[in-house]
Amino acid sequence: MNSAGKKTLFYLAITFIAFAVIIPMMYLINISISSAIEVNDFPKRVLPVLSHDLSIEWDDESSYYIISRKSFSGEYEELTYSSKFDKIETYLITYLNISKTEEEIEEDFIVARNTGDIIYLNYNKDIFNNFGKFFKVFDGASAALVNSIQAAAITILLSMSIGGSIGYALARTKIKGKDAISLGSLVVRMFPAVSISVPMAVLLVKFGMYDTMLGLAIIYSIPNIGLTAWITRSIFMSVNPEFEEASLVFGASKIQTFKKITFPLVLPAFAASSMYAFITAWNDTAVSLLLTNNNETLALLIYKSMGGSASIHYAASGAILLILPALAFTFLLKNYINKMWG
């Protein structure tokens, strides 16, 4: 095979692999903005459907409007009929995600009545409708969002303070047993979180922390403290202690030195480990399933939303909401990892 042919084949393979990732995501995005009617469509469309093609016909005998929608095959299928514009308004938003006022609808539809012809309209979908609906359909979704953020924040605090001090001790002091500490942090990371959560439930009830975000954050911190220690250790080792000594020699206090010299230099490491901590807390389902009762996290709520298939499009929009912050942090982290190793 010549080199141009090889190159084409290579890029074909690459495109195929990339599509294996993109296509499922595209479908998920499209389902997350789907209206109640589209959920039952088959086949599903891969490209986002942002508008509906409708046809409006005035039935003179029964004196109502017949509303039809263009289907995948290109034919118009009858959806409903009505003569009342307020009913049509409700129908459009409920079943088609089209938000139009009564007046706008009347203005468009009246043409069909006046001329007696079938008229064709292209109405844009309100793509944020499902996201709003998600918070209405699932009780406590907004509380769950707040809970998730809270749990993540506490996890970050615990991991940074406890893990950061281990990292500092490992890098800067002459303590004994450094190998034992490294091994210990590996062992606790390898321990399944679910296995800890079962006996932990009993303990948390005793401590009065069952069903609280602090309780969850404690479990999330178990692997993250070790990880933070490992990341901060390497960064504390890379900061030259002579900078700090120079600052002290020139008369700065210890606190000033930390604020002006050490802290800015170690900030990226702390940012990276906070992102790890955030992702652990944000993504978890298992631990919050076992250790909460009423105070769900967002990921747990999404897990439970699987029940009713009638609301799968709302669950999908909830899933998109859950994905966005995790996606952002993962890519920020990736840049950091590249800097560290590349």
Add this chain to the structure above:
Amino acid sequence: MEKNKKGTVKSVFKSPYMFLVPALLFYTFFWLLPVSLSLIESFTSIDGGFSLENFKMMFDDPLFGEAFRNTLIFAVISLFLQFIFALMFALLINRNFKGSKWFLFIMLIPMAIPPSAVGILWNTGLVESGWINSLLSVTGLQNLIELLGIAEGPIIWKEASGLQAVFMIILIDTWTVLPSVMIILLAGLQNFNEEYSEAARIFGANRFQALKDIVIPIIKPTIITALLLRIISGLQVWLISVMIFGFNNVPFLLERIVFYTDQVRLGVYSYKLSVTYSVFVVAVVSITAYIFIKLTKGKDWSGTSE
């Protein structure tokens, strides 16, 4: 508290070991305590004496055998698949072709999706009028499937059971975690000096030999870390199984723990069962990790001993 040379209270607080005190307290209360509690719980009967009846109860669980088998099959096969594909993609991206940055960006997306969102994503695909059957129908593959007699009409994915269902979960898991294995291997490859494998090829090795004898042995430590982390989390599969097939249909060890904690309320018995399962999972994870480390030590990946 550590003994200090001077022995005064003030110098104890200035000791560098003070940095470790918070961690020590944290892990004593929130790790050692629950771990030892579950060990004790699993080996004591309801009335408090030492007994093995909890383990007997666990082995008597009609789904224990299948859960154990599924977990092991899942961990081993997904590890194998993920390693092969991750290495392949990492080598592709490492070639720095035009657009490799974009390719990497796209390939990393699944890593960022929280597990419960992965569950939703594949659920919307696996239902009968879902996007997987849509894709088959639009691309014409559905006709091929019917022509070959694999299925009549749209495939009902959610009715899969036994090993078929386990393989479906393996594929979904592979789709999800491939990037995290790939990124570790890629970091290893980027530290690897390209000149080594060039030298090997100048001396007549073909591309595969250079990969097998030069590249893989050099990035071996990276590979071991990536695979160890993978097999440990592979043993902890449950969420996708429950979100797609529901409880009890495709059992896994962790699925049993969640089932007995969250779904059944047998009072003290369900607690005993989930604790015993937890201890069992920890034992399986530790033994697997131990075997894995033993197997990879002193042996290189091409199969010849060092």
